[in-house]
Amino acid sequence: MSATAMPESTSWQGSFWLPQNASPLTGGQDALFYFIYYLSVFFFIVVVGFMVYFAWKYRKKKEGEKTPDIHGNTKLEIIWSVIPGILFIVIFIWGFRDWVSLNQPPQDAMEVRVTGRKWDWSFLDVKTGAETSDLFVPVNKAVLLTMSSADVIHGFYVPDFRINRDVLPTMYTKLWFKAEKEGNYPILCTQYCGTKHSQMVRYVRVVSEEEYQKQMIAAQGAGLTPAQLGKKIFEGKGACASCHSVTKERTRLVGPPLYGAYGTDHKILIPPSNKEETIKFDDNYIRKSILEPNYRGVPGYALIMPSYQGQLNDKELSALAEYIKSLKE
Amino acid sequence: MLTSHHDAGSNYLNAKKGFMSWLFTVDHKRIGIMYFVSIGVFFLVAGLFALLLRAELMQVRIPDATATSYMISADHYNEAFTFHGAIMVFLVIIPSIPATLGNFLLPLMIGAKDVAFPKLNLISYHLYIVGALFLVYTVAFGGLDTGWTFYTPYSTQTSTSVIAAVFGAFILGFASILTGVNFIVTVHKMRAPGMTWVRMPLFVWAIYATSVIQVLATPVVGVTLILVAIERLLGIGIFDSTLGGDPILFQNFFWFYSHPAVYIMILPAFGLVSEMITAHSRKSIFGYKAVAISSIGIAVIGFFVWGHHMFTSGQSALASVFFSLLTYGVAVPTAIKVFSWVATLYKGSISFTTPMCYTFVFLFLFLIGGLTGIFLGALSTDVHLHNTYFVVAHFHYVMMGGTIIAWIGAVFHWWPKMTGKKYSETWGIISSVVVFIGFNLTFFPQFVMGTRGMPRRYYDYLPEYYNFHLLSSIGSFVLAIGLFIVLFTWLHSIFYGEKETRSNPWRAKSIDWTDTAVVPIEHNFEKQPISSHGPYEFDELVKPAKAGEH
Numbered sequence: 001m002s003a004t005a006m007p008e009s010t011s012w013q014g015s016f017w018l019p020q021n022a023s024p025l026t027g028g029q030d031a032l033f034y035f036i037y038y039l040s041v042f043f044f045i046v047v048v049g050f051m052v053y054f055a056w057k058y059r060k061k062k063e064g065e066k067t068p069d070i071h072g073n074t075k076l077e078i079i080w081s082v083i084p085g086i087l088f089i090v091i092f093i094w095g096f097r098d099w100v101s102l103n104q105p106p107q108d109a110m111e112v113r114v115t116g117r118k119w120d121w122s123f124l125d126v127k128t129g130a131e132t133s134d135l136f137v138p139v140n141k142a143v144l145l146t147m148s149s150a151d152v153i154h155g156f157y158v159p160d161f162r163i164n165r166d167v168l169p170t171m172y173t174k175l176w177f178k179a180e181k182e183g184n185y186p187i188l189c190t191q192y193c194g195t196k197h198s199q200m201v202r203y204v205r206v207v208s209e210e211e212y213q214k215q216m217i218a219a220q221g222a223g224l225t226p227a228q229l230g231k232k233i234f235e236g237k238g239a240c241a242s243c244h245s246v247t248k249e250r251t252r253l254v255g256p257p258l259y260g261a262y263g264t265d266h267k268i269l270i271p272p273s274n275k276e277e278t279i280k281f282d283d284n285y286i287r288k289s290i291l292e293p294n295y296r297g298v299p300g301y302a303l304i305m306p307s308y309q310g311q312l313n314d315k316e317l318s319a320l321a322e323y324i325k326s327l328k329e
Numbered sequence: 330m331l332t333s334h335h336d337a338g339s340n341y342l343n344a345k346k347g348f349m350s351w352l353f354t355v356d357h358k359r360i361g362i363m364y365f366v367s368i369g370v371f372f373l374v375a376g377l378f379a380l381l382l383r384a385e386l387m388q389v390r391i392p393d394a395t396a397t398s399y400m401i402s403a404d405h406y407n408e409a410f411t412f413h414g415a416i417m418v419f420l421v422i423i424p425s426i427p428a429t430l431g432n433f434l435l436p437l438m439i440g441a442k443d444v445a446f447p448k449l450n451l452i453s454y455h456l457y458i459v460g461a462l463f464l465v466y467t468v469a470f471g472g473l474d475t476g477w478t479f480y481t482p483y484s485t486q487t488s489t490s491v492i493a494a495v496f497g498a499f500i501l502g503f504a505s506i507l508t509g510v511n512f513i514v515t516v517h518k519m520r521a522p523g524m525t526w527v528r529m530p531l532f533v534w535a536i537y538a539t540s541v542i543q544v545l546a547t548p549v550v551g552v553t554l555i556l557v558a559i560e561r562l563l564g565i566g567i568f569d570s571t572l573g574g575d576p577i578l579f580q581n582f583f584w585f586y587s588h589p590a591v592y593i594m595i596l597p598a599f600g601l602v603s604e605m606i607t608a609h610s611r612k613s614i615f616g617y618k619a620v621a622i623s624s625i626g627i628a629v630i631g632f633f634v635w636g637h638h639m640f641t642s643g644q645s646a647l648a649s650v651f652f653s654l655l656t657y658g659v660a661v662p663t664a665i666k667v668f669s670w671v672a673t674l675y676k677g678s679i680s681f682t683t684p685m686c687y688t689f690v691f692l693f694l695f696l697i698g699g700l701t702g703i704f705l706g707a708l709s710t711d712v713h714l715h716n717t718y719f720v721v722a723h724f725h726y727v728m729m730g731g732t733i734i735a736w737i738g739a740v741f742h743w744w745p746k747m748t749g750k751k752y753s754e755t756w757g758i759i760s761s762v763v764v765f766i767g768f769n770l771t772f773f774p775q776f777v778m779g780t781r782g783m784p785r786r787y788y789d790y791l792p793e794y795y796n797f798h799l800l801s802s803i804g805s806f807v808l809a810i811g812l813f814i815v816l817f818t819w820l821h822s823i824f825y826g827e828k829e830t831r832s833n834p835w836r837a838k839s840i841d842w843t844d845t846a847v848v849p850i851e852h853n854f855e856k857q858p859i860s861s862h863g864p865y866e867f868d869e870l871v872k873p874a875k876a877g878e879h
Contacts, residue, residue: 011793012781012793014781016777017777017780017781018713018780018781019781019782027709027712027713028709029709029710029712029713032707032709032710033704033710033713033780036703036704036707036710037704039703040700040701040703040704043696043700044696044697044700047667047668047671047692047696048692048693048696050671050674051671051674051689051692051693054671054674054675054677054679055674055679055681055689058610058674058675058676058677058678058679059679059680059681060678060679060680061678065611065678067610067611067612067676067677067678067867068676069613069866070612070613070615070675070676071613071615071616071617072615072616072617072618072619072669073615073616073672076672077616077619077665077668077669080664080665080668081619081661081664081665084660084661084664085661088657088660088661088703089657091657091703091706091707092653092654092657092706092707092708094707094709095653095706095707095708095709095710095711096650096653096708097709098708098709099646099649099650099708099709102709102712103646151482151486152482152483152486153480153482153483153576155641155715155716155784157716157782157784159713159781159782160782162712162713163712164641164712164713164715164716165641165643165712166641166642166643168570168576168577168643169482169570169571169576170570170571171570171643173643186782186791188782188784189784190641190715190716190717190784190785191480191716192407192476192480192483192785192786193483194407194474194483194487195403195404195407196403197407197786197787197788198403198784198786198787198788198789198790199789201791302488303488304486304487304488
């Protein structure tokens with residue numbers, strides 16, 4: 001798994017208008033989509049057809065032409081009010097029926113907790129306790145997602161499943177799907193959330209039952225050293241890698257680079273006066289910066305890091321410190 | 330009515346001279362012209378931001394991007410789409426028709442010598458400029474990256490200058506409210522003798538309905554934006570859930586205004602189309618009462634559909650059901666209007682003038698905009714399309730293809746009355762064709778991208794959407810060329826155009842044409858007009874107006 005969300009080149013699978021539908025039972029919206037589509041094409045042709053025909057037939061032939069005094073036609077007006085009215089009611093009811101199934105997950109669904117944060121997703125498999133950056137699910141199994149955000153509002157959207165719902169801070173929203181075909185399906189963020197909104201791309205990886213079990217065991221993190229666990233959190237659950245580079249080049253991303261930072265003297269600004277201070281970049285500094293990032297500023301960077309208070313436990317914080325410590329030659 | 334004596338050649342343009350005579354005028358016509366120039370400048374600025382966005386999106390992005398393949402940074406991209414949206418909504422489309430043509434035409438159409446409160450009208454304009462300066466400040470100095478929607482908690486957490494921007498929008502809200510109050514009173518109290526409600530031109534009906542929405546809805550967004558500022562400044566939890574607030578509450582407040590605002594934007598355009606389609610086909614409007622009442626119907630029902638912006642937001646699933654049903658309640662009167670316009674053409678005497686060409690462009694584009702709204706109003710299909718380019722394309726077809734196109738067409742239509750000059754019909758028609766092609770090329774591919782799952786406000790995108798983005802970007806340049814042709818046609822007419830000598834070149838039947846001079850005098854009418862017939866009674870044979878005739 002790569003450090004930051006890395007989309008894959010995919011060939012288009014789907015019709016001209018819609019992507020493939022890998023979870024047809026969720027909402028079953030495609031039938032309604034095409035119903036409205038053909039209705040729209042029909043009415044478009046009728047209205048534009050009449051417009052063009054009238055425009056041509058009744059084009060002005062000479063100055064001062066007399067035109068008939070037509071003020072309306074009650075019968076016609078009633079017809080063209082009632083027919084769209086009936087069609088709209090049909091569409092409404094149809095949309096309502098799909099809506100019910102979209103909002104009613106099957107009883108036997110397996111549960112996954114989803115956390116969105118700037119700017120990555122993490123997934124906690126409820127049964128095994130495994131945490132992953134991509135969502136691994138077995139094929140032909142209903143999945144219920146319980147989602148919340150660690151910071152601002154995000155949107156969880158899988159076009160190939162026709163599911164889309166906002167992910168809110170301090171509240172839970174739910175979605176469900178049942179993928180019927182193995183494959184990798186992109187997850188896109190649909191609620192604008194800042195700098196890397198468009199790069200929050202992860203995948204639903206629909207795999208066989210055996211492969212799913214294998215992935216969960218691997219993800220449970222048995223036998224990792226603290227630094228290895230720290231790396232996993234850094235790239236996965238914490239989404240630290242989307243803002244901090246860890247390579248030798250010390251690439252500038254949204255936040256300061258961390259390579260070689262441990263043990264150095266570090267300049268910080270203390271708000272509100274922004275007085276400059278020098279501090280040792282040590283375990284305590286790392287811990288405090290993760291839990292209360294805005295107690296200080298780093299010269300040249302905006303104060304935008306969200307707090308991880310309550311989201312990482314002591315073991316995880318220590319693991320992150322070990323990992324950052326290991327970033328040196 | 331007239332107290333001042335004036336020369337034969339005197340009109341509202343030349344009666345007083347100098348910059349100050351414009352800046353502090355209380356003449357509704359001059360205020361309309363000043364709005365027109367100001368809004369035009371902001372339209373140009375917002376358009377340039379749009380071109381910047383489209384140019385950025387022409388390059389394929391992830392997964393092949395390297396540091397050098399980015400034209401502007403992600404943060405600058407986010408600011409650019411915020412500026413484009415905020416300027417277009419708050420400074421251009423909302424005031425576009427009511428503040429320019431509404432100001433210019435409303436008293437002329439009902440036979441009044443000005444609006445009810447001329448000084449209030451001037452204050453509205455000055456407030457507009459002050460509010461605009463706040464937004465200009467954020468563009469130039471502070472930056473703003475929230476999107477025009479200011480969704481919390483992002484807007485209470487970002488480090489960009491949200492406070493200046495919401496304060497600007499708050500002041501602009503007052504400009505809008507005062508204009509609304511002014512117009513409502515004008516329509517109630519200032520109509521000429523004989524001008525009954527059913528003899529009012531449909532543009533007056535549309536402006537009236539619009540004003541009601543402005544007065545009722547705008548205070549809500551004003552208060553909401555102030556609450557965002559309070560939350561940022563004082564840290565009081567209103568919308569930010571970490572402080573105990575509710576982020577969806579903001580969305581409810583915001584759309585409670587911003588959905589009716591859609592009708593503030595489109596209803597005046599409906600009115601203009603009714604005027605243009607009747608004048609250039611020499612036919613009475615088909616179903617006057619249905620068209621007039623549907624404006625009011627849309628204004629009223631439009632207040633109860635805001636939740637259709639929030640089907641995927643996490644709001645109650647049951648609430649969504651009612652919002653969906655009510656949404657279709659607005660769709661019916663809109664459909665009635667479209668059918669009525671097309672039926673008006675039947676057995677007419679249709680001239681292919683520039684305003685008429687723009688009217689045809691409007692009907693074509695608005696029809697697509699309206700039909701694609703049906704996909705978004707249905708609960709289940711909206712889930713797949715929400716916050717994708719399908720939505721972007723839909724509202725551009727309605728707002729740009731509807732409102733802006735009708736506005737441009739109508740400016741051509743009343744151009745002789747406003748300036749006393751003729752414009753080049755050839756270039757006017759060419760502009761409408763180029764705009765039509767450019768518009769469809771820009772926005773139609775966005776429907777396809779959207780149904781295929783391309784989310785909006787994306788700086789980077791998956792490679793499978795590249796071809797559609799490329800087409801859309803090329804289209805945006807064609808559209809820009811079309812709009813520049815419009816600008817040059819107008820500038821050419823002002824500086825080199827032939828003088829208009831006929832007071833009623835389209836031989837229209839409403840008072841703004843029949844009872845005014847070639848260019849209206851300061852107090853609009855030489856003598857009090859009296860309305861003795863409806864605005865569209867073209868059935869009697871009208872002799873072509875002679876040169877120089879008033």
